[in-house]
Amino acid sequence: MLNFVENRRIYFIITGLLILLSATVLVVSTVMYGSPLRISIDFTGGSLFVLQFEEPITEEAIREVFAAQGHTGAIIQQLGDSKDNLWQARTRAAVATEVENVFDEFVSRGETVDRERSSVDIVAPTVGAEVASNAAVAVLAASLVILVFIWFSFRGVPHSIRYGIASIIAMLVNVIVAIGFYALMGILQGWEANALFLTALLTVIGFSVQDIIVVFDRVRENISRHHGETFALIVNRSVMETVHRSLATQLNAMFIMIAILLFGGATIKPFIAVMLVGMLSETFTSLFVAAPILVVWDERSSHRQHAHG
Amino acid sequence: MNKNTLTALIAILLLTLVSLYLILPIEHPAMVTNLLFWRPAGSRSLDFRQGLDLRGGLQVLMAADMPADQELPSGAMKTASQIVENRVNALGLTEPIVQVRGQRKLNVELPGINDPGAAIDTIRETALLEFVEPPAGAAQQLTTGATVSTTFGLEESAELTATAEGLFKTVMTGAALKDVAPGMDQQTGQWLVNFKLTADQTDFFGEYTRSHIGQLLCIVLDKQILSCPQIQGAIPNGQGSISGKFSSADAQSLALQLRYGSLPIPLKIESYETIGPSLGADSVEKSLRAGIIGLSVVFLFMLIYYRLNGLAADLALALYVLLNLLLYKLIPVTMTLPGIAGFLLSTGMAVDANILVFERMKEELRRGRSLHRAIEAGFARAWTSVRDSNLATLLTCAVLWFFGDAFAASLVKGFAITLAIGTLVNVFTAIFVTRTFVRVAFHLFGEKALEKPWLLGI
Numbered sequence: 043m044l045n046f047v048e049n050r051r052i053y054f055i056i057t058g059l060l061i062l063l064s065a066t067v068l069v070v071s072t073v074m075y076g077s078p079l080r081i082s083i084d085f086t087g088g089s090l091f092v093l094q095f096e097e098p099i100t101e102e103a104i105r106e107v108f109a110a111q112g113h114t115g116a117i118i119q120q121l122g123d124s125k126d127n128l129w130q131a132r133t134r135a136a137v138a139t140e141v142e143n144v145f146d147e148f149v150s151r152g153e154t155v156d157r158e159r160s161s162v163d164i165v166a167p168t169v170g171a172e173v174a175s176n177a178a179v180a181v182l183a184a185s186l187v188i189l190v191f192i193w194f195s196f197r198g199v200p201h202s203i204r205y206g207i208a209s210i211i212a213m214l215v216n217v218i219v220a221i222g223f224y225a226l227m228g229i230l231q232g233w234e235a236n237a238l239f240l241t242a243l244l245t246v247i248g249f250s251v252q253d254i255i256v257v258f259d260r261v262r263e264n265i266s267r268h269h270g271e272t273f274a275l276i277v278n279r280s281v282m283e284t285v286h287r288s289l290a291t292q293l294n295a296m297f298i299m300i301a302i303l304l305f306g307g308a309t310i311k312p313f314i315a316v317m318l319v320g321m322l323s324e325t326f327t328s329l330f331v332a333a334p335i336l337v338v339w340d341e342r343s344s345h346r347q348h349a350h351g
Numbered sequence: 352m353n354k355n356t357l358t359a360l361i362a363i364l365l366l367t368l369v370s371l372y373l374i375l376p377i378e379h380p381a382m383v384t385n386l387l388f389w390r391p392a393g394s395r396s397l398d399f400r401q402g403l404d405l406r407g408g409l410q411v412l413m414a415a416d417m418p419a420d421q422e423l424p425s426g427a428m429k430t431a432s433q434i435v436e437n438r439v440n441a442l443g444l445t446e447p448i449v450q451v452r453g454q455r456k457l458n459v460e461l462p463g464i465n466d467p468g469a470a471i472d473t474i475r476e477t478a479l480l481e482f483v484e485p486p487a488g489a490a491q492q493l494t495t496g497a498t499v500s501t502t503f504g505l506e507e508s509a510e511l512t513a514t515a516e517g518l519f520k521t522v523m524t525g526a527a528l529k530d531v532a533p534g535m536d537q538q539t540g541q542w543l544v545n546f547k548l549t550a551d552q553t554d555f556f557g558e559y560t561r562s563h564i565g566q567l568l569c570i571v572l573d574k575q576i577l578s579c580p581q582i583q584g585a586i587p588n589g590q591g592s593i594s595g596k597f598s599s600a601d602a603q604s605l606a607l608q609l610r611y612g613s614l615p616i617p618l619k620i621e622s623y624e625t626i627g628p629s630l631g632a633d634s635v636e637k638s639l640r641a642g643i644i645g646l647s648v649v650f651l652f653m654l655i656y657y658r659l660n661g662l663a664a665d666l667a668l669a670l671y672v673l674l675n676l677l678l679y680k681l682i683p684v685t686m687t688l689p690g691i692a693g694f695l696l697s698t699g700m701a702v703d704a705n706i707l708v709f710e711r712m713k714e715e716l717r718r719g720r721s722l723h724r725a726i727e728a729g730f731a732r733a734w735t736s737v738r739d740s741n742l743a744t745l746l747t748c749a750v751l752w753f754f755g756d757a758f759a760a761s762l763v764k765g766f767a768i769t770l771a772i773g774t775l776v777n778v779f780t781a782i783f784v785t786r787t788f789v790r791v792a793f794h795l796f797g798e799k800a801l802e803k804p805w806l807l808g809i
Contacts, residue, residue: 090452120627121410130410130626165458166432166451177763180754184747191746195739238689241766245693248747248770249700255740256707263735287710290656291703294649298699301645302692307634310692317696 047278050334057215057331060323064222071225079221080228082115082236085174087167089136091144095127096154104129107147111140115234135164168237177240181217181247185210188251196258199265201340205258208335212327213250220246220320227312238313246320253288253328260284261336273340277333285329292325356794359787363670370673373397373680387681397680401462402446402687403628405635408462410626411471415455416619423455427615432457434614446687446765457618460626462685471620479503479617480525481571484563485579486518493579495595499571519569522559526615527552533602536594542602543594553589561585570595572605573617635688642695646672649699657709659806663788664705664781671701671780678772690769697773704741704781707733716807722798730786737782744774 046053068078093104101118108116113133121128136144141162148155189206196202220243227233260280268276299318303311373379373387379397387397413435415423428451435457436449448460483501485493503521530547548556560568560582569579570593577595597605628635650668653661675694679686712729720728748771755764 087450090458117629119407119629121624123625126624128624163453163456165453166429168448168450176754180751180763183754184750187746187750188743191743192739195742240763241689241693244751244763244766245696245770248744251743251747252700252703252740255743256736259736259739263732283714287703287706290706290710291700294652294702294706295696295699297648297652298642298645298695301648302638302641302695305641305644306638306692307636307688309634310638310688313689314692 045278046281046330047274047334047337050330050337053326053330053334057327060219060222061215064218064225067222067225067229071229074229079225079235079239080232082234082239083117083132083134083167084236085167086134087165088132088134089141090163090165091129091131091133091141092121092161092163093129093131093148094156094159095129096156098124098127099129099153101129103151103153104131107144107151107153108133111144111147113144114232132165136162174240177244181244184247185213188213192255192258196262199262201343204336204339205261208332208339209251209254209258211335212254212324212332213247215327215331216246216250216320216323217243219323220316223319224312224316227315233312238310239316242313242316242320245317246324249321250324250328253291253324254332256287257281257284257328257333261333274337277337281329281333288325288329292321295321353790353794356787356790359783360791363784363787367670367673370670370677374673374676399676399680400683400685402685402690403448403460403462403626404688405628405686406462407625407627407629408460409467409471409623411459411461411623412452412621413457413459413618414621416617417455423616428455428457430615431618435459435618446685456621462687467623467625471623479573479614480528481519481521482523483519483521483569483571485567485569486520493567493569493576495576495578497576498574499569499576501571501574519571522568523552523556524615527556531606533599533606534592536592541594542597542599543592544597544602544606545592546590548589548591550589553587556589557585557587561587638688638692642691646695646698649702653702653705657705657807659792660705660709660712660785660789663785663792664702664709666788667705667780667784668698668701670784671776672698674776674780675773678776682768682772684769684772685765687765690765693766693769694773697770697777701773701777701781704733704737704777705785707736708782708785713807722802722807723793726789726793730782734782737778741774741778745771748774 071080072078101120104118105116108114108118108131113136117132119130121130145155145157145160189203189210192206192209193203196205199205224233224235224239228235257280260283261277264276264280264283268279271279296318299314299321302314303318306314373383384397415428415431417423432449432451436447439447439449439459439461447462448458450458452458481501481503483499499519501519501521503524527548528546529549530545532545534543534545535541536543563582564584566582567579568582570577577593580594593605595601650665653664653668655661657664675697678684684690708729711733712725715725715728715732716722748767751763751767752771755767
């Protein structure tokens with residue numbers, strides 16, 4: 043039998059390295075861009091161009107003009123009927139000279155933009171900064187509720203609060219790893235944290251606890267079934283017995299995510315990728331972090347008891 | 352077959368047929384929509400609500416309705432934007448965009464609007480509630496519905512000459528209200544809106560009413576008179592009610608508007624346009640196709656890995672998809688691309704409960720149990736895991752929902768609703784439906800026929 047619990051040092055070191063790596067990336071990103079994640083215009087606000095053309099124009103053509111002026115990732119939408127030739131583009135905040143450059147770029151490409159009937163306004167964020175901080179508070183509140191829930195649900199076994207705390211630690215590790223990954227991709231690929239990213243993080247949190255509870259539920263069952271065995275042995279047995287299920291479930295979620303990553307639209311790939319990383323982290327932490335924490339805690343406290351007794 | 356199993360099977364088949372019928376993109380007879388949405392009858396269509404990113408919607412540009420040279424109170428536009436967003440959210444639209452544009456404009460984008468007129472009416476109901484003192488000699492024009500000019504938003508100096516010019520002097524605005532609820536006048540049986548004032552305003556209003564006994568105080572909503580009651584005596588406790596020949600629906604909608612805040616400044620609709628999807632149609636189509644590929648792999652995997660059980664799980668999974676889509680239509684949930692991706696992912700996760708059960712069955716069989724007992728033990732033993740893990744997810748949803756609600760983060764709220772629906776449906780299909788299918792198969796073919804390792808994937 044593979045001994046997961048015996049190898050826990052290795053898993054804790056891997057976890058520590060992952061956290062350290064994430065923290066490093068966040069610091070690097072802060073130094074480079076002034077914030078741990080590159081923030082999208084959902085949160086920062088920016089400029090709203092309303093563009094009146096005289097001749098029909100395609101979305102791609104507009105996108106190219108903005109990209110040529112350094113505004114990649116502009117959100118471009120048509121307004122009114124297609125015969126109105128009226129378009130709207132959301133971009134990062136553009137100063138007056140940048141705005142003029144965009145209009146010049148249209149002209150130099152032979153597009154008939156009507157400067158008089160077009161407008162540019164500064165717009166406030168669509169997702170306020172307070173939404174992000176409220177989401178963070180919501181995550182902490184959810185953690186507390188889950189802690190209490192697991193504590194209550196496992197009240198039949200000794201030290202049930204440990205199960206709750208171990209779950210929360212594992213969940214927070216998943217969140218940190220997912221954020222670190224996104225920050226890294228922000229540096230490498232220019233991924234920006236937007237409302238989708240927030241949704242992906244919430245998904246990781248929502249599913250995180252499921253994996254952990256399945257493992258802990260087996261520990262709970264095995265405690266009553268295998269009296270006399272050491273706690274470490276019981277936990278190891280429980281991890282072994284649930285590893286099949288964890289992998290099978292993981293595989294199914296991965297089928298969907300990899301299919302969307304390979305064949306899906308470009309706009310949601312970062313969203314799917316961060317969920318995929320979160321899910322992988324979840325499988326790892328539920329088996330190799332949450333369960334070993336229980337064992338370490340148990341051994342520490344029984345050592346202490348022996349020392350006193 | 353056990354009678355309960357048979358009943359369950361019939362119920363499942365009926366449910367499948369009904370959901371399939373309601374989901375199909377066909378014209379449903381008026382009778383069906385009248386039956387489903389009876390309040391008022393046929394008030395909604397059985398279409399999926401699609402978000403701004405998928406289908407676009409309606410863009411409404413609102414502007415502060417005040418003289419251009421007059422400065423707005425600081426933060427007024429931001430507050431107005433939050434109030435408009437609250438109101439839009441309260442109407443069941445998820446993930447709208449409400450943002451301050453420039454100095455005195457609001458950009459509102461509403462997803463999935465078929466009837467621009469109705470939508471504009473909704474946000475136009477700006478609910479600027481004022482308590483005003485009528486000018487001397489204006490008694491004859493104090494009829495319900497009459498439009499009046501008030502001093503609200505005017506310079507201090509204008510206030511002094513207010514009564515002389517026939518202006519109504521604004522005593523207090525809706526910002527002073529704390530609790531608002533619809534109610535009924537016990538004596539006349541008329542609908543009214545009860546309110547309670549904030550602590551500061553209670554003192555002010557108590558003082559005001561004490562010094563103006565016998566005078567009229569008009570309640571004006573968006574510059575239209577609702578009623579002009581006479582001040583009978585001092586109102587020290589800050590409680591009162593607004594009457595105005597309301598229907599129950601009027602009273603409720605007014606209470607809703609007032610509860611979600613009264614605008615600090617009046618807004619007018621400057622223009623409105625339809626707006627195209629923010630994600631290209633191409634992107635959406637590709638992602639959907641990709642999701643279906645992924646889903647097919649999940650179906651195949653379950654079938655190959657768990658064989659007969661896998662077939663039962665696949666059927667249950669198909670029902671899971673149907674029921675989710677049905678609930679999205681009925682509630683309704685606005686479909687966005689991330690929402691769809693999340694749903695597809697949840698479908699991949701939905702087999703988790705099945706996997707838990709099937710792995711458990713295999714374990715029981717390896718321990719030498721009979722097939723019949725292994726099946727029942729599989730479902731019974733896996734239940735605590737399934738129950739606790741899904742309860743934890745539901746609790747997470749509840750917390751996120753309350754936070755989303757309290758802080759007007761419709762994004763978080765929409766996510767919580769979708770995940771909660773998926774979780775509930777999942778427990779139903781993965782346990783109840785799959786178990787019924789497995790039992791039926793067991794009954795149809797008998798224990799002997801099924802006790803073949805290749806059929807159970809052991």
